[in-house]
Amino acid sequence: MTPQQAPRARAPVHAAADSPRGASAPRQEGPADLRLVPPALAAWLAAALALGASGRAVALACAGAFLAAAALLWATHHPRRVAPDPPDEPAPAGATTTGRPPGADARLRATSSGTTGQLARAVSSPVGSASGSGAALWAGAGAAARGPVARRRGLAGSVAAGLVCGAAAAAVAWAHAADVRRGPVPSLAGAYAGATVELTVTGDPRLTRPRVRGAALAPVSVMVEAEATRVAADHGGTTATTRAPVLLIAHAPPRQQTAWLGLLPTTRLRVHGRLAPPAHGGDRTAAVVRVDGGTPLIVAGPTAAQRVAGRLRAGLHAATEGLAPDARALLPGLVVGDTSRVSPDLDEAFRAADMTHLLAVSGSNLSVILVLLIGPPHLAARAERRGLAARLGIPLRMTALLGGGLTLAFVVVCRPDPSVLRAAACGLITLLAIATGRRRSLLPALAAAVLVLVLYDPWLARSYGFLLSVLATGALLTLAPRLAAALRRRGLPPRPAEMLAAAVAAHAVCAPVVVVLAGRVSLVSIPCNLLAELAVAPATILGFAALAAAPLALPAAECLAWLAGWPAGWIASVARTGAGLPGAEAAWPGGWRGGLLLAAVTAAALLAGRRLLRHRLVCALCALLLLLALVRPAPLARVITGWPPPGWRMVACDVGQGDALVLSAGPGAAVVVDTGPEPRAVDRCLRTLGVVRIPLLVLTHFHADHVAGLSGALRGRAVGAIETTPLLDPPDQAESVRRRAEAAHIPVVTAVPGERRRVGPLSWEVLWPPPSAGPHTEGPGSVTPPAEGPNDASVTLLVRTAGLTFLLLGDLEPPAQSALLAAHPALPEVDVLKVAHHGSAYQDSRLLRRLSPRLALISCGADNPYGHPSPRTMAALRAQGAAVLRTDSAGPIAVTGPDLRAAVR
Template sequence: MLPIAVAVWTVALLCVFVPAAAGWCALGSGCGAIVVLGIVLKRREHAASRAGLIVVLGIVLKRREHAASKAGLIVVLLAAAAAVSIAAMSAMPARDSAASWDGRVVEVTGEVTSSASVGRDGRLWMEVQLTGIGSPGSVRGASAPVRVGIDPADGFDLGATLRVKGEAAATDPGERAALVVFASTASVEVAASGAFAVAADARSAFIERSTRLPEPGAGLLPGLAVGDTRAVSTELNDDMRTSGLSHLTAVSGANCAIVVGAVLWLAALCGAGRVTRIIAAAIALAGFVVLVTPEPSVIRAAVMAGVAMLSLMLGRPSAGAGMLALSASGILIADPWLASTAGFALSVAASGALIMLSPSLTRGLARWMPQPLALAIAVPTAAQLVCGPVIALFAEQQSLVGLAANLLAAPAAPIATIIGLLACLAAPLPLLADLLAASAWLPAAWIAHTAGITARLPYAQVAVVPGIASAALVGIVSAAVGVILTGACRTVPVVRGASASVIAVMLALGGAHVALNGPLASATSPDGWSIAACDVGQGDALLVRSDSRIALIDTGPEPEPLAACLRSLGIEHIDLLVLTHFDLDHVGGVDAVQGRVGAVLHGPPGESGDERMLQRLADGGAAVTLATAGMQGELGTASWQVLWPQRGSEVFPPGNDQSVVLEVEGGGVPRALFLGDLSAEAQRMLARTAHLRGSYAVVKVAHHGSADQDFALYQDLRPVVALFSAGIDNDYGHPRAESLASLEAAGARVLRTDQEGRLLVGLDGDELQLWTERQPP
């Protein structure tokens, strides 16, 4: 089954990423299967050919070396490849029809097919199977999977029929949803009914009961027990991801395995036979799936976990691998787009690790510790080693504390899951449900504390470039660790020596990375800077320093680049955070300074997610204030003043043209103006109303140097240095040639983060000092 699963997965990936290839794959695989089958049938007088026919019909031969069995394997392989190609090809027209609404305001109707979860933007996201789509008021029939984001509300449960109006955006090839809809309005047309409604009510009651308990742990408990993450705070969710514990906050194979394992243990304790135990575990797993919503990811996790636990109970890992491959093949034929999802790959990898690797790791670790402890360590270790390369294919971060965090959380996770699940089921008995929920809270709080502490350890995660190269590197290291821990290849000193060398090299490189990015991070940074433009890609993150007081203007699109810049400059605390506006390239990295900010000035918020971001900063101890023209303050011995948005700027919607414009001078800071993302029209209004006077030593050019500039403004400002904050090879062509030429014509020295990396500006008497991270081309 393994070659068949690999073939099905490969063909599925090809079909979903290159849709035009689906027809050719179906034709080629189908014709190949017919040709091979014809050859086998033509030689029916030979016993081998009859054996081949038997293989085609699905009966496994004991003598696999026969040529007929090989022919049968080829026929099944080609038939499976044809099946997944046909499945992909048949879904294409409906998906293309849905994707044709890209960039338009649409009205859609459909049935919710997943549980809802809160995204980083504050919206409630769910999968929906379309039944209709069209312009508002003219919905036509349709059938395709879409992803819908709405403002948080009740009633959007699995099985409910909803109606949504909003802006649509087509997804990239390979994504399971054909369309993403950002809802402006949403309503439930038909509420969930039957078992789905009962399960939804039970989950809601459990969430309400859990959230009455103290944090941390209260919001996490429903995620651990029934996979409902709506009560998990954004900060805790990020900590779980950083610490490698995020698989516990949703229904994964681990949750299903815990349920199955608990039922098997309880049935064995009652003296039940093997068949009875398997039946009881299957019934319990089916009930668990219904309770936590039988969405595709849950069914997938249940199948994988069931196969893994069954194979371990039968003591036949090789048979388990075959069953796992069969399950994966069937799931991919039913939904080829799962081949490109990280969740499916991780489910298969983790289940495979549980079946194939954990027994060897247990035996290897048992050489140095008791068997129960070896088993407890082996299971999460096997999952981490096998899943690491898969994670490196998709994620831009690799957790370095994941193994330790999982080992610490391992004893608490099954307790919280089982007792929390019982508390959910005991809802009709409030006293018993309260007692069970309180009992489950303690291990949930332990996991939440574990996530918070490990996520805040130095170098809890490292940035990587997702892709095959990173996956190969992580795979080599994982293989080396596996060889050492399992004691494999003890009779082949070369392999053991190579594995030890790989680990030694990685530890040395890791130690060097820690030193260079930790104690030595700021050793190569000059002391005389007062303005810094961090290289955070396509986005803004600028620092102003006066007498050891720090202001940060915007945070860039991601936390890690900003965190690296702050480390390199030796900055631990931000006295003033200015969020000019709430576009992702200006506020996406705010988590890098969460809990380390004294005060926040911000532009007008536009969405509910903006308000939630400000509330998180306030919860972290920051004083949050809406910026308006005329506001003034001090940063060390420097002074700052808000010049925009002004009265009358309300004609512009929240966003670029209502960016906070800040002027800073004095206290060792050269006179500087930071223009946010203002367009030419807003710049002209600023020039007319802000009474800009004199020249500026430093000007942060608006909107990353786009072409939408009022070049007369820069002539009036007469900047000595013009800072352009842009990313390498960005899709917008920033900074534009005409903007660069205009600033140079105004007499400015042009500095660009996309070419020169981090930019530093200082003041030595009356002269500016400039430092760049790289030489310009």
Template structure:
């Protein structure tokens, strides 16, 4: 069986060009792209001329070359037009400016990454900043407290803009400090879908915790009520597609609709129309997220092919849909959601057949196919997932295999409950309860598989890790798909036979061919090996390009040196600062977000005693890793923020410290003490400053090696200004600090006065993937302007400072 791969160059060109032109180097990339388009057209003409001189047909060569060149030009033109239409949004985001944006909500609301509130995407149509109103077109990821606005509603939001995180697929990130109200309600379709979704939440409210979260997730992609523990288990086991509406949901919905059409004996034209209407309605119901749009366009291309009487092929439909979407919105090339959706679909379409044929002799055709689907998806998505989380989900294939039988009944029953909920809540509640049975199985599989030893195996982070995994995947696929295990070369598959077949294929590559029932010619790949080769080649080239273009250019990675004095642990978007206070002891300031990141860092450093644990404030990205830190070592004492906000987090933190019998002291300004070899002074701890961030404990630490360190927690600009004034009043000498842990992960809210007063030699920025645009260019430039060397954990990894020859030496341990 063969696969049509003619559109691989087209979609690859669209993706690479879109990815390049939407990056920070667009001023250079755009003219290069125009030159590239002319070169592509010239190459196509040259190849055509060469083929004509040899007497071969020109049509297919010219057509493919012209299609690739046209795709390149279309994407470049789309980027140019949309960039002009976006107005000042990107520049304001780079500057960290505060602006008022008007637009409509175009995504479902999800819980904020840190703190209370939610985040949602706003399609902006105008922006007011610095006293000037400008027309602007673009998507902004808004994070705001309070009740989120409805999908499709018009809103006006006052936000502080920042550059988006890599892979977000938006123009900017914006954070509002007050709830955002609707200025106009959604349209009829928005109101209808909101009613359906709200009614579903109402009828599932009394179900078990897993059903309250997974039934709405399986039906409409609403993950707002999925328990945090279950969400983590779904992520670790690769089962997030259960609640992330994608091609599998479309397949289930359209298959059910198609079966109904067959049962009603509808004519073909009516069937196509009904399937199209069902597809559009489903998109409106689940909201047009990147994966939903990709799946919808793929289905649309397939339906068009059926209407035209052409064979519907999976990969050409996917390639066409992805190319169209990249032309319409080139910024999707930088969306992790879009990339994962396309990769998973391509993997399933291209690799399921070859893998199932290799597995069939071992376990039978049915089980082989069931096992091949998650294997194919995992192989294709693995390199992209490494960029999000540097770990291998070793139980993902098993979990997907076990959960697969429950996905169809869960989705169908949940959708039936959704459609019935507004009009028959009692019946809908009963159907939702039935849907909770298969979702319960999915939840059990996820939690059990996630709890198995080695469910999450560490892997090299960043583009380098993605490239390594792509190479390993390529090698494994080449070995598996080379020939059926335990057999000799099948007839016609021996190397000599393949070489002869390859020669014939080269001679016939551009000769029109027709087969019964198929219009036009078709150049096909050679089946399993060629399919795997194409997939791996595209993956490796894409990852290699990403490695060259986005790999951080910082200090070369190295291990943590044994003479470290200060370490900023790479815990993602959170803080964990370690200052040596003895041979195997340290002062630890904050413990990072939930997970074992801080604990692993301390194990790596050989720290088994914490002489002082400072918890600057009670946000999850600063106290979430507490249990791991407490469980692995002795903690002599803890110093905590004077403000118990958020209250639940503060209560859990104090309870954990009490269980481990750690003495707790509330920080007070000017309080001094020693912890092992470290002298410490509380520079600021103001419970009445307003909010958890402003109540952060700012602390000065001095090591036995004479290194002065200041950690600023998440102080906002007013708190930093107060601290600068206090330092000036107390006669604190300017420039007396070697190391500063920058406030609030490098947010735009930084005090220039405090930066000038501290003027550290090194400023550590503890930051990871985030929706806030941290660290901002404003913050980085502020400290660079006072002579500081800026070190970011998202680029350096775990950053350690040692004292050698009277100066600080930096080492990055990625």
């Protein structure tokens, strides 16, 4: 055999070689089959547009699309209009005449060559494994190689398929949107009418997230997604049968919320409430039904399948009851997507670390279950296959049927959220390939899943969760294999290369969408997801085992849950640690412009990364720069950003409509006065200041805009004590502070007038409130605070540091300000005044004249509904010769040095 003949002789051998991906020669796999991608994208775009369009516009667009598709096919396929292709040249030896490469027919006939080579990645989460480039279908490749006419026909067929699928999706989407816009429910909602409504529960009830409204927390309510089936308006309205999606909000006291939270999907209810339009137009909700108090009146119970799913979920809850708080909250979310126990601070940590996909059931959960059934994916269709099915002797097709049933059960138990539906559709298509013995490609499977789901539920076309799920999966199938191959060529071991490539690919395509929603970029997403990935599979497997065992043997389920609690706790620790880094997040322009800008920057970074990977020194330098950006050592951050200014003495943090003041007590230490309305804002402020130790945290009073951010101030910091006003009002907020302090093992003390303390260069005296502000403390001769409630019981501090005098008034109203002046007639003039009650119009003019501040600081939120600060108050302060600074326009404000310089960030 001559050297020239050797390659040709070896080609058939390579073509038939057994491999998880098909043939052993990578080039023989050919290009990916993208024929289903344009129809899927066309259907997605058409459905998203048609949901908000008029019926006339949709009808005209559909008719035009069908006519254009017919004309295009006729023009390219009519025999009189198409010249025949020139005859084919004789095929060379060893090649086929079908356009496939050598050995392709053998690979298509052999079900053992890669039938399920990448099942886990087909249904994986954004941090799943990405091991390989994916298979490709060769159907139609021969036609593309036969001549220009065939290529034109293929292109015309693709365009026609996109037009037809887009028209079909638009028609289906309009029909769905019409159900929302027509009927009695939207008209009653527009009139804010009361009505008796019969409805069917379609989703799991959940509690609203606590939100601060002014000085109070908005009451926590129960939200239930449902479908209204019958409605009867009050005042003689007739009963009408309908089918309209609604959002039920039950304003029930805590003891009655349990009955609402226990409702299962498919349960039928009868409620009486007031209907209102949805907060955001253009969504799938026809009306909001608000119900005040009471327990739900159940007309019919849930279906048998939902009762079984409910018992499984309840069993998992019971099995995890004794775990540590983070593991107890996180494990049900990892297994079945139940986040009812996840605290706001843990949820915020997962958001900051871009790990929220772990709180929503995704493809990784389903892939774990299917791998347990069929064994390693690349062996699933071969004689040496493994898994439970192989050990039990179950045939291949029966294994696929069992996998399909398991997938449907997974959707019922974990609920049909967008990511669950996407994973289930991809899994079912892949299982169908196993059952039929056909070679399958993952990109066509993903495109087919998108097309089917958009036609089934057009509202998914506007779901950000669905978009993120599809983008992450697409990145794992296309971008991740190339990144992994590049990393392996640079000497990285295969498994770490695949994990890193998967995390980078998912983050690269999902980050622009996250920016659209949140206006920030997580810098810890990739390392946090890599570290968490090590524990996801064990936590998921043991969690599902506990889920299955709970109805049969609760003690065994508790043991399994205890084992699962270790990896779940690790995941929570990774999220909290990553979110706690000073540079965990970076601000970025929000909206679609910010998303497009980040996409362009990411694409440029990936292109530049291909060159950087060749230079290890440059890679090490980039890693060092990233590490510095995450840790942000205070000296380095001060040099680069100028914040915080050297020698700062007090900082008024920008926490929105609330107060959070930081008084320097030495390197890394500060006394904090109030924590604002939101944990994330005060935590960010303290991190930028380098505060890791708080000897004393003062809460002037218990209004939510001063104490709701307490968990953010406590996060990752050593706190010596919490000092509060003696007036425990509002009682719910006072109790919340007590619980948080008790959980963190921090003592709570009460401020006493005349109390003097000193920490490092900082000293202060408590001037207010008098003892009579607290319960059971009034006595003869005591000074009684005015009856303005918590505001007039604010802890007031006179602070001295570095030759400066500060007076912090909390939210004192004019009567209390006047009483303060009467109780302290020798009150000195001050250098800095923290203006009372966010600069409201109600200030005592005599106190302002007495204090005669050089600098007045006002902490308030931009565009707040109260008009703070008042122009009258600012004019009065300026009349006293004070410079006025406000956080809503200046951001955080730092006061430095004895010369009273004020700096803004």
